[in-house]
Amino acid sequence: MKRTSNILVVAALAGGALLAACNTGENHRKPGRIYMPDMYESRAYEFYNPRLAGLKPVEGTVKRGELLPYHVKEGDTALANTIKNPLTITEADLAEGKRLYNIYCGICHGTSLDGNGPLYKGGDGPYPAAPANLAAGGPKSHYTQGRLFYVMTYGWNAMGSYASQLDRTQRWKIAAYIKSVQGGEAVALPDAAPATPAAGPAAATGDSTSNK
Amino acid sequence: MYRRVSIRLRKQFVSVLILCAGLVLSVSTAQAADPNKGKTLFQQNCASCHNVHKKVTGPALKDVESRWADKKLLHQWIHNSAAVLATGDQYANNLYKEYNNQAMPAFPSFSDADIEDILAFIAVESTKGPGGPKTDAGPQGAASAEGSDNSLLFGIITLILAIVALILMQINSNLNKLAADKDGVATPEPVPFYRNKAYIALAIVVLFIVGGYFTINGAIGLGRQQNYMPEQPIHYSHKVHAGINQINCLYCHAGAEKSKHAMIPSENICMNCHKSISTYSGPDLFTAEGKKINGTAEIQKLYDYVGWDADQQKYTKPGKPIEWTKIHNLPDHVYFNHSQHVVAGKQQCQTCHGAIQDMDEVHQFADLSMGWCINCHRTTKVQFADNKYYSIFEKFHQDVKAGRIDSVTVEMVGGTECQKCHY
Numbered sequence: 256m257k258r259t260s261n262i263l264v265v266a267a268l269a270g271g272a273l274l275a276a277c278n279t280g281e282n283h284r285k286p287g288r289i290y291m292p293d294m295y296e297s298r299a300y301e302f303y304n305p306r307l308a309g310l311k312p313v314e315g316t317v318k319r320g321e322l323l324p325y326h327v328k329e330g331d332t333a334l335a336n337t338i339k340n341p342l343t344i345t346e347a348d349l350a351e352g353k354r355l356y357n358i359y360c361g362i363c364h365g366t367s368l369d370g371n372g373p374l375y376k377g378g379d380g381p382y383p384a385a386p387a388n389l390a391a392g393g394p395k396s397h398y399t400q401g402r403l404f405y406v407m408t409y410g411w412n413a414m415g416s417y418a419s420q421l422d423r424t425q426r427w428k429i430a431a432y433i434k435s436v437q438g439g440e441a442v443a444l445p446d447a448a449p450a451t452p453a454a455g456p457a458a459a460t461g462d463s464t465s466n467k
Numbered sequence: 468m469y470r471r472v473s474i475r476l477r478k479q480f481v482s483v484l485i486l487c488a489g490l491v492l493s494v495s496t497a498q499a500a501d502p503n504k505g506k507t508l509f510q511q512n513c514a515s516c517h518n519v520h521k522k523v524t525g526p527a528l529k530d531v532e533s534r535w536a537d538k539k540l541l542h543q544w545i546h547n548s549a550a551v552l553a554t555g556d557q558y559a560n561n562l563y564k565e566y567n568n569q570a571m572p573a574f575p576s577f578s579d580a581d582i583e584d585i586l587a588f589i590a591v592e593s594t595k596g597p598g599g600p601k602t603d604a605g606p607q608g609a610a611s612a613e614g615s616d617n618s619l620l621f622g623i624i625t626l627i628l629a630i631v632a633l634i635l636m637q638i639n640s641n642l643n644k645l646a647a648d649k650d651g652v653a654t655p656e657p658v659p660f661y662r663n664k665a666y667i668a669l670a671i672v673v674l675f676i677v678g679g680y681f682t683i684n685g686a687i688g689l690g691r692q693q694n695y696m697p698e699q700p701i702h703y704s705h706k707v708h709a710g711i712n713q714i715n716c717l718y719c720h721a722g723a724e725k726s727k728h729a730m731i732p733s734e735n736i737c738m739n740c741h742k743s744i745s746t747y748s749g750p751d752l753f754t755a756e757g758k759k760i761n762g763t764a765e766i767q768k769l770y771d772y773v774g775w776d777a778d779q780q781k782y783t784k785p786g787k788p789i790e791w792t793k794i795h796n797l798p799d800h801v802y803f804n805h806s807q808h809v810v811a812g813k814q815q816c817q818t819c820h821g822a823i824q825d826m827d828e829v830h831q832f833a834d835l836s837m838g839w840c841i842n843c844h845r846t847t848k849v850q851f852a853d854n855k856y857y858s859i860f861e862k863f864h865q866d867v868k869a870g871r872i873d874s875v876t877v878e879m880v881g882g883t884e885c886q887k888c889h890y
Binding site (some may be wrong): 277279282283284285286287288289290294315357358359362370372373377378380381382383384385386388400412413414415416417419420422440458 | 514696741796
């Protein structure tokens with residue numbers, strides 16, 4: 256009698272083990288068994304429901320520690336050109352700008368700002384359009400920091416907005432970094448000015464007055 | 468007479484020949500359009516808005532010459548598009564409207580020869596057909612190495628040895644019995660092995676140990692999801708994006724530096740690149756089951772989610788969220804912060820997530836158990852010097868200076884305190 260009870264105990268243990276072990280499915284497509292599911296399937300994770308997924312902050316909300324909002328409307332490049340960098344840029348900020356540039360911009364515009372990043376590779380990469388050449392003397396080298404900030408905020412031609420990845424402080428640091436690599440004193444090239452569509456003469460004058 | 472005529476004919480023939488040759492030569496010098504020179508000009512001036520096979524900011528330029536009624540007008544358009552629009556040309560004005568009234572910048576510095584070079588380059592490219600460089604890697608995913616597992620071999624050897632030992636024991640007892648019979652000593656009737664108490668006790672002990680091992684392991688594994696690799700709504704390959712195309716992890720998971728969550732990127736981040744990249748031309752992709760994946764169809768799935776029309780280069784429908792399946796899951800009673808580990812702790816993503824740049828489909832690399840967390844906190848040395856985050860630990864700074872300790876681990880700065888993660 257004692258012996259059979261021993262065997263039963265062992266059999267129960269082995270059976271339980273098998274049940275627990277074989278539960279992730281082929282190629283681990285299933286997550287496996289859990290106990291206390293209320294701790295794992297948290298209500299806090301329900302962010303895919305249509306109401307929450309599309310929620311945006313209330314209009315006019317300013318995040319704590321973030322720079323004040325940028326009021327230039329999309330399309331107003333003439334005003335964008337004249338906006339000055341509100342940050343006092345230090346060496347550390349330029350280093351941070353470089354780090355951010357290499358992560359978020361370098362993939363297309365190249366780490367040397369020549370418009371030839373790993374996604375374009377001189378036409379061999381997967382990206383079909385040539386990214387803008389931001390290097391000194393290039394067609395975009397007359398862009399002010401304000402204009403660079405505008406492009407990062409709203410996008411330009413094939414480039415999309417980076418406002419969801421980079422906050423305002425980070426975007427200004429990148430703009431400062433790009434200008435510092437171009438040599439600070441940006442020279443407005445006469446033949447480059449017409450290469451900016453929709454910018455018009457107002458943009459050109461804005462460039463020449465606000466060049467730093 | 469006959470000879471004179473033939474001489475004259477021959478003279479005429481030669482002169483015609485010279486004339487023809489001269490004509491051909493003059494034509495060819497006038498149109499010595501050089502596609503290579505055109506390529507350089509195209510990449511410097513046109514490529515940021517135009518692709519030969521694909522609509523980008525401006526139209527695809529394949530067979531552009533046949534679309535314009537007059538080549539002279541095309542030259543004028545490239546020199547100064549606004550002037551052509553002002554003449555009221557029907558085709559030009561329709562084009563302008565189709566592209567959201569965005570004018571093509573003027574290129575007055577181009578000479579006619581430059582434009583011919585560019586057009587020659589476009590003509591050459593037009594015949595080539597679309598598609599980037601094809602790197603044929605072959606079906607490597609399906610035929611991944613099985614991994615030589617020796618445990619089966621060892622198991623078989625153990626079993627054979629056990630049987631041999633059993634047989635030897637049987638022989639031994641039989642010989643003993645024979646010897647006893649010979650001596651005339653009476654031996655008790657042998658008990659069959661399944662009623663032999665020693666055997667039964669041994670079997671129970673073995674079963675208990677093996678069963679207990681599996682039970683404990685199974686119980687510990689409850690709620691742990693190591694190697695979990697769910698099928699995702701879109702076959703997004705981290706290998707293609709982070710590995711082959713070298714996109715930084717933070718490009719999409721920008722939250723890893725700023726917040727508790729690394730963030731599943733919103734769809735606009737996908738569309739930063741995929742507005743223009745609508746076809747897949749990399750190495751072949753396979754699921755874990757070995758099914759071949761059509762990369763271009765997967766990009767089309769993204770377009771369906773966001774409501775993007777690749778032909779019109781416009782959002783035509785309202786977007787809806789892509790319901791990715793969450794892989795890494797911590798229970799509610801654990802606090803984990805990405806920015807703390809990435810910024811202050813300066814950890815690489817791969818430390819916890821494995822070689823994500825080599826994974827076509829992501830699986831959970833670490834078991835995310837508490838033992839795994841604590842082990843890492845005990846052994847990892849924090850970057851203590853020049854890190855403002857740890858400037859308040861004065862005693863350790865002094866100890867390091869005095870040479871009493873050479874480094875500071877996470878545990879020493881409170882990394883194994885209960886309340887650090889459970890509160």
